[in-house]
Amino acid sequence: MRDASPQTVYLKDYTPPEYLIETVELNFDLDEQLTIVRSSLSLQRNPQSKHQNLALSLMGEELQLISLAIDGVSLDEDEYTLDKESLLIHKVPQDRAFQLKIENSISPAANTALEGLYLSSQMLCTQCEAQGFRKITWFLDRPDVMSRYKVTLSAAKDKYPVLLSNGNKIAGGDIDQNRHWVTWEDPFAKPSYLFALVAGQLEAVSDEFVTHSGRRIELQIFVESHNVDKCAHAMQSLKNAMRWDEETYGLEYDLDLYMIVAVDHFNMGAMENKGLNIFNTKFVLARPDTATDSDYEYIEGVIGHEYFHNWTGNRITCRDWFQLSLKEGFTVFRDQQFSADRSSKAVKRIADVNALRTRQFAEDAGPLAHPVRPEAYIEINNFYTLTVYEKGAEVVRMLHTLLGPEGFRKGCDLYFARHDGQAVTCEDFVNALETANQADFSQFWLWYSQAGTPVLDVTEHYDAANQQLHLTIKQSCPATPGQAQKAPFHIPVKLGLLSDDGSAAPIWFNQQSSNEITLHVTAAEQTFSFANLAQAPVVSLLRGFSAPVILKMERSLEDLAFLLRHDSDTFNRWEAGQQLAIKVIFELIKNLQNQQALQLTPLLVDAWRNILQDKFSDLSYQAMLLSLPEESYLAGLMEVIDVDAIHEAREFVRISLAKQLQTEFQRLYTLYHRDESGNFQADAIGRRRLKNICLNYLISLETPENYELAERQFYSAGNMTDQMAALATIANSRHPAKARSLDSFYHQWRREALVIDKWFALQATSSMPNTFATVQSLMRHHAFDIKTPNRVRALIGAFSQSNPVNFHAKNGEGYAFLADQVLVLNDLNPQIASRMVTGLAQWRRYDEERQILMKQQLQRIVSYAHLSKDVYEIASKSLA
Numbered sequence: 074m075r076d077a078s079p080q081t082v083y084l085k086d087y088t089p090p091e092y093l094i095e096t097v098e099l100n101f102d103l104d105e106q107l108t109i110v111r112s113s114l115s116l117q118r119n120p121q122s123k124h125q126n127l128a129l130s131l132m133g134e135e136l137q138l139i140s141l142a143i144d145g146v147s148l149d150e151d152e153y154t155l156d157k158e159s160l161l162i163h164k165v166p167q168d169r170a171f172q173l174k175i176e177n178s179i180s181p182a183a184n185t186a187l188e189g190l191y192l193s194s195q196m197l198c199t200q201c202e203a204q205g206f207r208k209i210t211w212f213l214d215r216p217d218v219m220s221r222y223k224v225t226l227s228a229a230k231d232k233y234p235v236l237l238s239n240g241n242k243i244a245g246g247d248i249d250q251n252r253h254w255v256t257w258e259d260p261f262a263k264p265s266y267l268f269a270l271v272a273g274q275l276e277a278v279s280d281e282f283v284t285h286s287g288r289r290i291e292l293q294i295f296v297e298s299h300n301v302d303k304c305a306h307a308m309q310s311l312k313n314a315m316r317w318d319e320e321t322y323g324l325e326y327d328l329d330l331y332m333i334v335a336v337d338h339f340n341m342g343a344m345e346n347k348g349l350n351i352f353n354t355k356f357v358l359a360r361p362d363t364a365t366d367s368d369y370e371y372i373e374g375v376i377g378h379e380y381f382h383n384w385t386g387n388r389i390t391c392r393d394w395f396q397l398s399l400k401e402g403f404t405v406f407r408d409q410q411f412s413a414d415r416s417s418k419a420v421k422r423i424a425d426v427n428a429l430r431t432r433q434f435a436e437d438a439g440p441l442a443h444p445v446r447p448e449a450y451i452e453i454n455n456f457y458t459l460t461v462y463e464k465g466a467e468v469v470r471m472l473h474t475l476l477g478p479e480g481f482r483k484g485c486d487l488y489f490a491r492h493d494g495q496a497v498t499c500e501d502f503v504n505a506l507e508t509a510n511q512a513d514f515s516q517f518w519l520w521y522s523q524a525g526t527p528v529l530d531v532t533e534h535y536d537a538a539n540q541q542l543h544l545t546i547k548q549s550c551p552a553t554p555g556q557a558q559k560a561p562f563h564i565p566v567k568l569g570l571l572s573d574d575g576s577a578a579p580i581w582f583n584q585q586s587s588n589e590i591t592l593h594v595t596a597a598e599q600t601f602s603f604a605n606l607a608q609a610p611v612v613s614l615l616r617g618f619s620a621p622v623i624l625k626m627e628r629s630l631e632d633l634a635f636l637l638r639h640d641s642d643t644f645n646r647w648e649a650g651q652q653l654a655i656k657v658i659f660e661l662i663k664n665l666q667n668q669q670a671l672q673l674t675p676l677l678v679d680a681w682r683n684i685l686q687d688k689f690s691d692l693s694y695q696a697m698l699l700s701l702p703e704e705s706y707l708a709g710l711m712e713v714i715d716v717d718a719i720h721e722a723r724e725f726v727r728i729s730l731a732k733q734l735q736t737e738f739q740r741l742y743t744l745y746h747r748d749e750s751g752n753f754q755a756d757a758i759g760r761r762r763l764k765n766i767c768l769n770y771l772i773s774l775e776t777p778e779n780y781e782l783a784e785r786q787f788y789s790a791g792n793m794t795d796q797m798a799a800l801a802t803i804a805n806s807r808h809p810a811k812a813r814s815l816d817s818f819y820h821q822w823r824r825e826a827l828v829i830d831k832w833f834a835l836q837a838t839s840s841m842p843n844t845f846a847t848v849q850s851l852m853r854h855h856a857f858d859i860k861t862p863n864r865v866r867a868l869i870g871a872f873s874q875s876n877p878v879n880f881h882a883k884n885g886e887g888y889a890f891l892a893d894q895v896l897v898l899n900d901l902n903p904q905i906a907s908r909m910v911t912g913l914a915q916w917r918r919y920d921e922e923r924q925i926l927m928k929q930q931l932q933r934i935v936s937y938a939h940l941s942k943d944v945y946e947i948a949s950k951s952l953a
């Protein structure tokens with residue numbers, strides 16, 4: 074067992090800070106082995122705090138104290154108490170402001186957790202969210218303490234020619250021949266988690282942006298010199314995001330300089346530090362030959378996300394970490410809107426819903442379920458979850474749906490006006506929206522406080538005599554840890570009706586008619602009635618996925634095929650095709666489990682043929698319509714997950730469709746197969762998507778001609794989308810040239826770390842039978858490095874989270890392997906280790922034999938002697 078049982082932090086225990094810090098002066102003598110930090114804090118009692126305490130308690134971890142002084146008088150050892158997590162100064166002035174000076178040292182090179190100040194490749198950088206600042210110096214490291222920072226950095230000129238921190242550069246110079254210094258000042262008060270510094274041999278790619286009000290902003294992206302040719306897309310994305318936020322939310326950038334630094338070693342995607350974003354290289358670097366279309370889209374989304382945080386996160390921040398979704402849910406919603414406006418709205422929505430349903434729904438249905446606004450945590454780093462981010466964004470989207478775009482904007486304007494410069498709560502946000510619109514969101518609030526995915530059971534009844542349709546909607550929500558009973562949610566359900574020729578049937582509801590309405594589902598059971606319907610219409614429900622719920626409605630294959638042809642709502646049209654495929658696949662799974670022969674219904678073949686033959690202006694959308702539901706989504710719908718049956722049934726459908734529609738797939742493949750490298754217009758992306766999904770079907774036929782097609786595309790592609798798509802189909806088949814292609818790819822790209830990550834992930838996710846052996850040998854590959862999070866995610870993460878058939882091998886080798894790696898990572902990087910445990914968290918969903926094997930590995934993990942809080946929390950809650 075671990076040394077001491079870790080403590081739980083509760084929202085209900087929140088109290089305002091006892092002291093405030095007005096200004097912070099930081100002085101860094103930077104060196105990778107030993108950095109000296111001198112901190113000078115102007116402190117005073119917080120008038121809001123009612124405490125009687127004369128003492129001051131500061132947070133600090135893994136720091137070496139050198140000296141302490143208050144108002145110039147140094148403190149003796151009996152005037153303070155130091156422990157592993159805090160510094161307690163027994164007595165500080167109560168009736169006036171005072172200056173506390175702290176001198177301490179830290180060791181960046183020894184920091185493998187990548188939190189605080191650390192070394193990434195040759196450069197020094199920081200990561201302070203959520204509680205990393207306390208690994209730099211002692212501080213009131215909590216987001217409701219906001220201070221103005223002045224930061225001086227000094228370092229060796231040759232190793233660290235570029236020295237960056239937040240705000241504006243105000244001074245600098247040489248110390249001697251070898252060392253230099255720079256001072257930065259950030260005029261905006263900020264919480265410590267937004268502090269950043271970077272030092273290294275970096276090249277800047279520069280540009281500028283003129284704001285709506287005419288201010289000239291300097292934009293800089295800092296990368297290592299070999300990456301200078303991969304910054305153009307990130308820069309363009311940044312400018313697009315800045316313009317978009319002005320146009321959509323009326324929000325302008327506030328400093329004169331905006332910097333982005335790309336680093337190789339990063340626990341997450343990117344970080345919104347004020348004026349100095351630090352990014353995982355994965356979300357900055359792109360060149361047509363090294364990055365796929367999806368990479369380009371992710372980069373634009375993440376660049377937007379971090380930029381949007383400047384208002385939703387930085388200017389207005391969180392009072393405490395329970396409010397994380399205040400900034401993350403809202404900012405994800407904003408980046409989703411931005412990406413939708415920049416590309417295909419339909420495709421973006423489908424992609425977001427797909428991710429939510431496969432991953433967040435699983436989280437919400439498992440042992441780690443928690444509300445969007447959690448009420449307790451052991452380690453806050455474990456709460457950067459799909460629920461806080463993705464479901465949080467859905468909650469904001471529902472508010473947008475309920476208020477309409479204008480009402481939502483009015484509410485946001487009030488939120489920004491009221492709370493600029495403050496650290497606030499989720500209630501403050503909802504409250505601003507309510508006040509600006511005279512709305513009442515008291516029931517809606519349950520979306521923040523109740524965990525679990527609501528289920529809607531819908532039955533329809535057509536009354537021919539009265540020409541009425543009655544829809545009865547029952548809502549329920551399963552119990553989640555700590556929440557046995559749930560009250561009914563306020564659920565916006567968008568609805569359309571289709572006549573039998575496929576056109577919209579007018580919806581007569583409350584004596585008014587329209588083509589689409591939003592129903593307010595608020596009770597456990599409600600019936601909605603629609604008049605003037607001479608014929609029974611086909612119902613299109615939950616259009617645009619207007620609420621993050623599970624919709625259960627008995628539908629015939631014919632109705633689904635009808636909606637797939639005619640629904641004017643692009644989301645529901647796609648959804649009808651998915652539901653159709655799901656029904657078919659589950660029939661096949663049943664047949665497999667009963668050892669019956671498989672046969673594919675012609676209805677699905679006809680539906681797919683229609684999609685292949687229809688004319689689409691948005692080819693990305695057409696490609697999505699042709700995609701079969703992913704195995705992990707199918708798994709989520711199964712009582713007891715049968716990974717092998719899911720895989721086999723889905724493969725059977727893929728191969729059967731390919732056989733029966735081969736000419737159609739070939740026709741479209743040939744039509745769009747020409748290389749359009751460098752063209753990132755939405756229509757060119759669409760052509761690539763469509764061509765590559767056709768290739769994916771065709772290669773399942775395992776014929777020499779189709780094998781050759783894939784190989785030809787692999788060797789001739791001038792862009793990574795086409796090259797990767799070809800290699801992925803090869804790696805997932807019995808292609809005779811598989812080993813040769815993988816080798817060739819490695820040698821072609823061995824100098825491009827992000828491409829080599831793809832090479833690892835591709836092999837780790839192959840459904841072919843020898844994959845586990847491949848994964849083991851890749852662990853010993855000289856390019857594998859357990860200290861690089863991107864590599865760990867590409868190999869261990871991809872295998873354990875995106876390779877159901879092989880990870881869940883019946884002999885348990887996948888589970889034991891994962892636990893081995895979690896324990897190694899636990900000692901190096903607890904955050905990454907705890908992310909990897911999620912592969913075992915869903916153990917209750919599998920058959921008994923697998924349950925036992927998975928549970929054994931979880932137990933092995935919790936009994937490890939030096940378990941981090943991070944891993945302890947996830948593993949122990951998974952077992953509970």
Ligand code: PHE
Nearest residue numbers: 202203341342343344345457
């Ligand atoms: N706040 C970052 C984001 O969502 C994520 C992050 C959290 C990065 C913690 C690093 C550490 O944009």
Ligand code: ZN
Nearest residue numbers: 378382401404
């Ligand atoms: Zn964020």
